[in-house]
Amino acid sequence: xxxxxxxxxxxxxxxxxxxxxxxxxxxxxxxxxxxxxxxxxxxxxxxxxxxxxxxxxxxxxxxxxxxxxxxxxxxxxxxxxxxxxxxxxxxxxxxxxxxxxxxxxxxxxxxxxxxxxxxxxxxxxxxxxxxxxxxxxxxxxxxxxxxxxxxxxxxxxxxxxxxxxxxxxxxxxxxxxxxxxxxxxxxxxxxxxxxxxxxxxxxxxxxxxxxxxxxx
Amino acid sequence: xxxxxxxxxxxxxxxxxxxxxxxxxxxxxxxxxxxxxxxxxxxxxxxxxxxxxxxxxxxxxxxxxxxxxxxxxxxxxxxxxxxxxxxxxxxxxxxxxxxxxxxxxxxxxxxxxxxxxxxxxxxxxxxxxxxxxxxxxxxxxxxxxxxxxxxxxxxxxxxxxxxxxxxxxxxxxxxxxxxxxxxxxxxxxxxxxxxxxxxxxxxxxxxxxxxxxxxx
Numbered sequence: 354x355x356x357x358x359x360x361x362x363x364x365x366x367x368x369x370x371x372x373x374x375x376x377x378x379x380x381x382x383x384x385x386x387x388x389x390x391x392x393x394x395x396x397x398x399x400x401x402x403x404x405x406x407x408x409x410x411x412x413x414x415x416x417x418x419x420x421x422x423x424x425x426x427x428x429x430x431x432x433x434x435x436x437x438x439x440x441x442x443x444x445x446x447x448x449x450x451x452x453x454x455x456x457x458x459x460x461x462x463x464x465x466x467x468x469x470x471x472x473x474x475x476x477x478x479x480x481x482x483x484x485x486x487x488x489x490x491x492x493x494x495x496x497x498x499x500x501x502x503x504x505x506x507x508x509x510x511x512x513x514x515x516x517x518x519x520x521x522x523x524x525x526x527x528x529x530x531x532x533x534x535x536x537x538x539x540x541x542x543x544x545x546x547x548x549x550x551x552x553x554x555x556x557x558x559x560x561x562x563x564x565x566x567x568x569x
Numbered sequence: 570x571x572x573x574x575x576x577x578x579x580x581x582x583x584x585x586x587x588x589x590x591x592x593x594x595x596x597x598x599x600x601x602x603x604x605x606x607x608x609x610x611x612x613x614x615x616x617x618x619x620x621x622x623x624x625x626x627x628x629x630x631x632x633x634x635x636x637x638x639x640x641x642x643x644x645x646x647x648x649x650x651x652x653x654x655x656x657x658x659x660x661x662x663x664x665x666x667x668x669x670x671x672x673x674x675x676x677x678x679x680x681x682x683x684x685x686x687x688x689x690x691x692x693x694x695x696x697x698x699x700x701x702x703x704x705x706x707x708x709x710x711x712x713x714x715x716x717x718x719x720x721x722x723x724x725x726x727x728x729x730x731x732x733x734x735x736x737x738x739x740x741x742x743x744x745x746x747x748x749x750x751x752x753x754x755x756x757x758x759x760x761x762x763x764x765x766x767x768x769x770x771x772x773x774x775x776x777x778x779x780x781x782x783x784x785x
Binding site: 425475 | 616620623626629634637638640641642645646648649652655
């Protein structure tokens with residue numbers, strides 16, 4: 354095998370080929386543009402070299418014309434954003450059947466909202482998303498995402514300690530969602546909310562920093 | 570830096586003579602532009618491979634989603650319509666070019682001894698190209714695709730003795746349906762590409778070994 358690869362090339366007898374020189378003096382230690390310029394002025398432009406260069410550049414153009422749309426088409430969906438719009442959670446004070454009663458203040462309630470999700474080519478489908486809703490009194494609410502900010506395991510709330518616990522890697526959050534222990538990098542994510550005509554709606558998901566200020 | 574890394578590889582593998590033998594292969598003086606059709610067919614094949622691979626990132630071979638996934642790719646993904654239409658027009662171009670290539674070989678009597686085997690392989694490749702066209706036509710799963718495939722398979726069914734069984738095998742039953750779609754997808758995306766790659770290797774190896782036919 355090695356013998357096959359090491360065989361010397363058959364000598365070409367086409368006109369206009371200068372014997373390739375192993376290294377050019379004075380090319381080292383210069384910038385790429387200067388090197389290219391030197392190579393251009395020191396090497397004669399033979400017909401063969403011109404054709405090889407033209408072929409190379411045309412091939413590169415064709416590859417770009419084919420490759421750029423192809424790569425862009427595949428890469429683009431990576432940056433899609435999901436938008437839920439506003440989804441109702443419950444009628445306050447007078448919940449309809451199946452809706453949670455959010456009248457108790459201070460205690461997070463595990464519930465869910467249903468939103469129409471259009472995922473790429475799939476028809477828009479209702480999808481349930483779990484949330485913790487806490488009535489803060491005075492018409493204020495805090496809506497927590499149930500997913501731990503470490504790797505996304507759903508957290509549990511324990512009334513006895515007023516803390517959220519992740520079942521996976523020991524992440525613990527206080528009742529405001531701040532990290533008390535474990536690997537989570539930031540407090541529990543939250544949802545925007547609004548109250549319209551006595552109904553609580555949730556909107557976009559956002560992240561908060563350690564001071565519970567919104568950062569996304 | 571680039572030159573140094575190519576030297577590093579060259580020192581270990583000694584590929585430069587091999588590349589020279591492949592790329593600097595002298596072509597006989599008598600070839601004309603008509604001899605380009607084979608290479609152009611291969612170029613259109615490369616375009617089909619690139620655009621086809623891109624579309625496998627989006628296409629679902631299921632009656633539920635095939636049409637929606639194609640429509641979404643074409644309508645919502647940037648460059649999606651360019652990639653898909655390159656595939657579609659490239660397919661037409663490939664069929665036309667492969668016919669012109671065959672016509673050129675036929676008119677130049679280039680199929681004669683010692684090149685009979687390459688003519689046979691070329692004929693198989695022609696059939697594979699047409700099979701690519703037939704199987705690919707079903708995949709968008711619209712009315713035109715459905716009826717074209719129904720009629721095409723009925724035509725196949727008229728072949729004496731084996732036609733009925735062959736058509737049923739391709740159809741995956743008596744009616745065009747979900748299994749037909751997956752079968753055509755498997756043929757189009759896995760089996761035919763392997764066959765065509767093997768055929769092209771033989772085709773190119775033989776032309777390299779035997780050289781281009783003498784002029785008339």
